[in-house]
Amino acid sequence: MALLEVSGLRAFYRQTQALYGVEFSLDEGSITTILGANGAGKTTTLRAICQMVRTEGEIRFAGEDITGLSTEKIVALGIAHVPEGRGTFVRQSVEENLQLGAFTRKDARAIADDIERVYAYFPRLKERRAQQAGTLSGGEQQMLAIGRALMLRPKLMLLDEPSFGLAPLIVQEIYGIMARIREQEGASMLLVEQNANIALNLADHAYLLETGQVVLGGESSIIRDDENVRRAYLGY
Amino acid sequence: MDLFLQLTLAGLAIGSIYSCVALAVVMIYQATDHFNFAQGEMAMFSTFIAWALLGVGLPIWAAFVLAVGLSFVAGIVIERVIVKPVENAPVLNQIIVFIGLLVIFNSVAGWIWEFTIKPFPSLFPKDLGFESTLISPHNLGVIVLTLAVLGLVFAFFRYTRIGLAMKAAAANPDSARLVGISVGWMLALGWGLAAAIGAVGGILVAPIVYLEPNMMSGVLLYGFAGALLGGVSSPGGAVLGGLIVGVLENWVGQYVPGGAELKLTFALIMIVGVLMFKPTGLFGRVVVKRV
């Protein structure tokens, strides 16, 4: 069953149009990646799903149309967005950031358990739990951002360029943890990346975005192995 | 020496009231990047509400609690209804809205209750059980009560979920939305709290300066001076700033010739001085401007 179905999605920043009819879907339990060059509209797509920009068209989450809902309501439905640039609450501590991730939840005991689970995935965060989040390194902040998203117990995670600005080793570490998260939590993920290689290794499906439209879609293994596609669209 | 001690303690008392106003100013500033110019008049109006409640026979502490509670609600309503439409408007428009609010509160208060000066009873009994020439019962009560209120506020922000959410919403509204916080309602809550704290300040100062619609303009100015001195990004600094300003005001009033009559000018000089020489205040953070 498709967890997320997007059809005819147009998105606007004030008067400027950024998406021109994006169409894709994501199945429950799968990881789908959206690839494309700078300015293709990848971040806009994620923002559109969270209704942070003006949209036209349909976005269906678990069968329900979520266009027109406020961002807060969409989060409460179970969509956790790890934004571009991490979006950490820099003046709050690591632990407070995680607590904020669970803001919409009411079950205090389970929240405490989940914090420990996040620390299990990211031991480095546990070491720094009382530290101000702004003092963490880029990689640690990315881990914190993912951890915060996990605190929601999301049905769907949106991740915007988790590899951005990070050293390759850290990127591998994080992606390894994301693979584990997928296995153990069964979380569905929509992953936006410029680093096509590493995204295609993790994802089941891939879509290619070019100037606000989907130009290619399919199983990531096929796209990854197709030399022409790689050279034409992905640059390697 | 006694005089100096008396002055200083009285300064701390009035300074505590300035701290309330300064804290209210800083809370709204932190959440919204606005200076609420109407803060003083709102506090004055709350005090009149308390006075009206006294008039129908409520005991003073009941009137106090009820007036503060009503102010809390009023603050929320004002933010949602009047301030929200100019949330993203140019700064000048926002300033004008606050000044409009100031004018409305001032003139409506005068319309309902007139401009004649009224005595306002102190929350605190005149008989404390011990004698002190150093500080009046009211002033002592002011210091203790304000410390208690401020302590509650700090505890709220430090130890509660909503307090954390409010801080998060102020610091990073986009991320706050992404964890499901309704930023708009956090703003409204901030205004409610600020209005309530302001009401406390007004009810505490009324016995000293007497109740009339213009009683808060000087207090507001000193509150701003205290907030700037402490640093508008630091609630703790704002409180300290208020205390310092209160003490300085008393010292200047006594020891500087002509100082007693130029209290507002003193506040003006402080404000301009701090803004010019240490705009982040004693405890504030420097904000780097990116082009």
Place this chain on the structure above:
Amino acid sequence: MSRPNPITPGLVIGLLAAVAFGAAIPHLVTDFTTYQFTLAMIYGIALLGLNILTGYNGQFSVGHSAFYAVGAYTAAILLYHFEWNHYATIPAAALVTFFFGFLFGLPALRLEGLYLALATFALAVATPQLLKFDLFEHWTGGVQGLFVLKPDPLIEGLSQDQSLYYVTLGIMLFLMIVAWTILRSRSGRAIMAIRDNPIAASTMGVNTALYKTTTFGISAMYTGVAGALSVFVTEFVSPDAFNFFLAVNLLVGSVVGGIVSIPGVIFGGLFLVFIPNYAQDISRLYPWVPPPWAIFGIFLILVVYFAPYGVWGGVERIRAWTQRRAKG
């Protein structure tokens, strides 16, 4: 790069008609109404000062009442203590207020937006107390203030009020033309560039500091001239007349007329003189109606919500809209 000449035949005819109408007014109405129109023009001049600073240069002042006071007291002191000729006090007031404005403009350089508003707010609140200060009492008359007399008519056959009207009209038109000339020149563009993007302006070689302080001075000067003229008309100065609510009045007038406009100040001035009277009449008739200031406050908020560009801004929008329609 050529720019369309804004001086069209239509504009010239319109202006001449307006001036002719303005010149005719004193002969069409009573002396008291003439006095009211004079007051409206005086406000207009004060508003011009505020518009130049806040509308065109982006420096927020909610304390222009202070400069109005300085101009008024300068004129009153020269008239009362030194028996100067009335009209000679106007340039004196202009000079003094320019000086104070420039002086305030110096610390203002460090203050942006909200902080400058705060500083000017403090200035406005502190001004009446400063004027009552007993060290200055000999000059200012302290709490009681000073009484002066209206100037004699300049031309035989005119009443005092009528003569004052024409003097004010002449000064207002002159100051409007000066403002228009400055704002259309390179300096004017620099002034507006500083409002829109100060960092970019300074990287383009504009001496932002000099422009900002000078603009502050000019703005204060205009409002100070208005203050001086107001003394002729009201025959009286006292500290409490120059309190924060005067600053609010000026802000209201600017916003209503259109804070980024020159002709708009006329609407602003008329609004400030006539509307409070109507509001008070209505208040008296219907006791459940809130007092004039409350209505002012509500009005201020509504204008900001629905028409922040003011009357003149509205006129310009209509003009732009009709031009777009004409082009098809």
